[in-house]
Amino acid sequence: MILPSDTTKPIYVQLAGWLENEILAGNLLPHERIFSQYQLADMFNINPATAAKGLSLLLEEGLVYKKRGLGMFIAEHAQEAIRKKRREQTLQQLIRDVVAEADNLGVEESELLDMIQRAIARRKDDSHERD
Amino acid sequence: MNTLIGIMALVIVLLIAGRIINRIVSFSGRRAWLLIGGYLLLLVITVPLIYLVPEARKDVRRSEVVLQAERANNAFISAIQQGRLPPLEHMHELSSWSFRYGQPELKLRSFHWEERVQVLVKRNPSLGQEIRLTWYSTPYLLLEYPYDFTHLLALPEVELSDDTLIIRNLEMRMKKELIHFLSESHMHSFTGEDRRIYGPRVMWGQECLYLEVPEHLRISASDVMNLIFVEE
Amino acid sequence: MNVIECRQLSKSYLRKRALHQLTFSIRENTITGVIGRNGAGKTTLLKIIAGFYRPSSGEITVFSERPFNSMKVSQNMIYIDDQITLPTSLSLLDILHMAGRFYPNWDHDLAARMLDYFNLDPLQHLHHLSKGLRSTFLAIVGLAARCPLTIFDEPTTGMDAAIRKDFYRALLKEYLAHPRTILLSSHLLHELDDLLEDVLLIDRGELKLHLPVDELKEYAVAIIGDRELVEWVIANRTVYHRQQSGISRYAAIIRRDEDVLEEARQHGLEIAPVSPEDICVYLTNQTKGRIDDVFDRTES
Amino acid sequence: MMYLTEPSLKRVIWNQYLFKMTALPGLFTSLILTQLAAFALSLDGTGGTSIGFDTITVRITHFSGDLIFYFTLMWAYIAGIMLTIRQYRNADFFFVTNRWTQHLSTIALLLTASLYAGIVTPLLGNLLRLVIYWSHPDNVMTAIAPRPGELLLNLLITTWYAALLSCFGYLTGMLAQLNRVFVILIPALIIGSVYVQDSGGILTAAIRFYAGETSILLLSVKAALTLAIVYPFTMLITSSLEVRR
Numbered sequence: 001m002i003l004p005s006d007t008t009k010p011i012y013v014q015l016a017g018w019l020e021n022e023i024l025a026g027n028l029l030p031h032e033r034i035f036s037q038y039q040l041a042d043m044f045n046i047n048p049a050t051a052a053k054g055l056s057l058l059l060e061e062g063l064v065y066k067k068r069g070l071g072m073f074i075a076e077h078a079q080e081a082i083r084k085k086r087r088e089q090t091l092q093q094l095i096r097d098v099v100a101e102a103d104n105l106g107v108e109e110s111e112l113l114d115m116i117q118r119a120i121a122r123r124k125d126d127s128h129e130r131d
Numbered sequence: 132m133n134t135l136i137g138i139m140a141l142v143i144v145l146l147i148a149g150r151i152i153n154r155i156v157s158f159s160g161r162r163a164w165l166l167i168g169g170y171l172l173l174l175v176i177t178v179p180l181i182y183l184v185p186e187a188r189k190d191v192r193r194s195e196v197v198l199q200a201e202r203a204n205n206a207f208i209s210a211i212q213q214g215r216l217p218p219l220e221h222m223h224e225l226s227s228w229s230f231r232y233g234q235p236e237l238k239l240r241s242f243h244w245e246e247r248v249q250v251l252v253k254r255n256p257s258l259g260q261e262i263r264l265t266w267y268s269t270p271y272l273l274l275e276y277p278y279d280f281t282h283l284l285a286l287p288e289v290e291l292s293d294d295t296l297i298i299r300n301l302e303m304r305m306k307k308e309l310i311h312f313l314s315e316s317h318m319h320s321f322t323g324e325d326r327r328i329y330g331p332r333v334m335w336g337q338e339c340l341y342l343e344v345p346e347h348l349r350i351s352a353s354d355v356m357n358l359i360f361v362e363e
Numbered sequence: 364m365n366v367i368e369c370r371q372l373s374k375s376y377l378r379k380r381a382l383h384q385l386t387f388s389i390r391e392n393t394i395t396g397v398i399g400r401n402g403a404g405k406t407t408l409l410k411i412i413a414g415f416y417r418p419s420s421g422e423i424t425v426f427s428e429r430p431f432n433s434m435k436v437s438q439n440m441i442y443i444d445d446q447i448t449l450p451t452s453l454s455l456l457d458i459l460h461m462a463g464r465f466y467p468n469w470d471h472d473l474a475a476r477m478l479d480y481f482n483l484d485p486l487q488h489l490h491h492l493s494k495g496l497r498s499t500f501l502a503i504v505g506l507a508a509r510c511p512l513t514i515f516d517e518p519t520t521g522m523d524a525a526i527r528k529d530f531y532r533a534l535l536k537e538y539l540a541h542p543r544t545i546l547l548s549s550h551l552l553h554e555l556d557d558l559l560e561d562v563l564l565i566d567r568g569e570l571k572l573h574l575p576v577d578e579l580k581e582y583a584v585a586i587i588g589d590r591e592l593v594e595w596v597i598a599n600r601t602v603y604h605r606q607q608s609g610i611s612r613y614a615a616i617i618r619r620d621e622d623v624l625e626e627a628r629q630h631g632l633e634i635a636p637v638s639p640e641d642i643c644v645y646l647t648n649q650t651k652g653r654i655d656d657v658f659d660r661t662e663s
Numbered sequence: 664m665m666y667l668t669e670p671s672l673k674r675v676i677w678n679q680y681l682f683k684m685t686a687l688p689g690l691f692t693s694l695i696l697t698q699l700a701a702f703a704l705s706l707d708g709t710g711g712t713s714i715g716f717d718t719i720t721v722r723i724t725h726f727s728g729d730l731i732f733y734f735t736l737m738w739a740y741i742a743g744i745m746l747t748i749r750q751y752r753n754a755d756f757f758f759v760t761n762r763w764t765q766h767l768s769t770i771a772l773l774l775t776a777s778l779y780a781g782i783v784t785p786l787l788g789n790l791l792r793l794v795i796y797w798s799h800p801d802n803v804m805t806a807i808a809p810r811p812g813e814l815l816l817n818l819l820i821t822t823w824y825a826a827l828l829s830c831f832g833y834l835t836g837m838l839a840q841l842n843r844v845f846v847i848l849i850p851a852l853i854i855g856s857v858y859v860q861d862s863g864g865i866l867t868a869a870i871r872f873y874a875g876e877t878s879i880l881l882l883s884v885k886a887a888l889t890l891a892i893v894y895p896f897t898m899l900i901t902s903s904l905e906v907r908r
Binding site: 133152160162163166167168173174175177178180181182184243245271273275278280284301302303304305306307308309310311312313314315316317318320321322331333335358 | 684688689691692695696708709712714716717718719721723724725726727728729732752777782783785786787788789790795796797798799802803804805806807808809810813814817820821824840872874875876877878879882
């Protein structure tokens, strides 16, 4: 498996992001055992120490918990916590970047809002078609 | 031109040999060990083979052979001096011939006669119309080995033509290559064997032609042949 | 537990200094990349660890023993490089059988399967293989030996990209299934940085860095923007590299430092990560200036 | 988890010995080729004498396995040197070994090769006699087969000499590995000592020491003692030699 290539971030950060995505998408449910560092190393062809670092990022944020001798498990409210974190941090940062770029390009505020609304509409259409 | 071809042939032989050697040296695994084991086996087989060869190991006692030859020589000389036929033990009978002959007179003629060969003539009443010739010799020895090579001597040719007995002693009696196996030099200090190779010393044999004729035959011979008439 | 410990390790030949005062230790069951330019002393260091060479001064222990002439080290270590010449009479299979006699953890099945995978005929001979296949075969031996200390000195010489990838994958899988201490030397880092845990960077016989590869990735940053502004922001810092590209794109690479980054952000300068590969190149640059300078001078 | 294994010296030496036996059959095949060359040259005899008198000429050709023996000794010396070249020593260190086990297994190999040489050399002498006999059965004037016991004696002597020569070869090679100076020095010493006639020739004295021996038991003792001194000496002076350079 190959991680979405984002060479600006260290691999363990990318790995943590991938695991968050999995939790967010509901592929990993609360109290389910999460991949071990060795499984992750095998899956992504990385050193297990790097994989362990990725896992410990999740542990620090309380998204997973440890059971002695059994491994790590998804925390009860992991999905919500991730959603909240992403809203507050990631999305905010993205919006800041969009605004900054629009400013660089001389895009007017109304024009930018219009562009955002159009993007939302297109996404809705796409999901209708898929249904 | 010939040397050029020779050199080219040599180069080709060397190239082929080099290639074969290369192949053998780079033998590996089973093939190499087959070669190594096969070589050993082949050589081990020589042990029974060499002892199977007739007379593989003739252990001659040197002193005895030489002594016998010396005795035979002495006996020969004293017998000739006394006008007798030497004792026949230790003498080699090289060859004998016999002819029917009815005439009263016999001439002896020779070619390449060696004067040292005695001609002993014996009148034998019991022979009616027959003449007999016998060629005797004491041993010829290569002293160091010791090796009796008397049997290798070439024989004279004898032919009766009308009233003449022609004896052709050969121009070359013997030209022989002999083979001697030396034990390896590194063994000699242990076996006490004499390491040195001598130029072979030869003990020459004494030869005589013994001629038996009917009682009243007249005999004449060329000057080189010294006839000795023996009694008994 | 440390498998290798070096203190002030030095090695010199006649007049030439090969290694100078190296002090480091390698933890058990880690994959460490020994990185450096050609002639930096990687091979000398690895061969001292393997017990082939004797250190001139300083101390080294491997499995708590001095490696030179140590039976214990030899028995628990395998050293793979492409310099080795084995007797030509041995077939690949013979070599595998021999390795099986010597190395107690040897996995013959694994070696045979890998031979099959890489289309290596077991009855072939090592000296008939191409450089790449030769390296592949030796790498297989190195993996199947399952030695507690496995040393690969430039193992991928001559391998093509696909085989290199396979080899790194095999190495990782073997390591996951049977953890062991692995030293991997290379003058290139980018292909194997995911695989490594630690990096040991050697330059001209001296130890430049020894740290986890994840930290190496954040070791340095590039600050890009207007030349004067960049120079002002990075004033009094150690600069590993400076580069002018285009008219207003001037880049300086410095040690990561939050104060500098904050200042750079405030001045609207671009901040870019530097790949571990590039950091190693900048840290070990021994040429005078840059290759570009050679041409600039001849042109002017 | 990987456990460290404790080495057993005996096992390692045995493995190294097996490795060398399988990897270096050339050591033995080169002996075979050397001996066959000597055999071919011996077919002409090692010397001859002739005598003529009037009408009788006798020429005696002497055949012996001397040449085979000396070629074998030459092979043994070169074999000893060959095993010291870097390529072979490096190959040993591809597998498990230290300098002691490497030396000991090589010595075992050289002794095995010496024993093989000791067995085949007198036997090839036998074959020479047989071949000569078969090609000229009438001209052979002395015994063909060696005296009982002579084969065994020859075997022992050849084995000891081959062991000694390969041991000296090993020392020579190792000295050359230590310092290139010896590559020139050793041949110079050997040739020099041949030309120094005034009884001080070390080489002639050495040869007399072994070749002058009259008892196989004493030769065995001398040779075994020599091996027991020269090999450890070689091991000692090369104990800090670096490998896989």
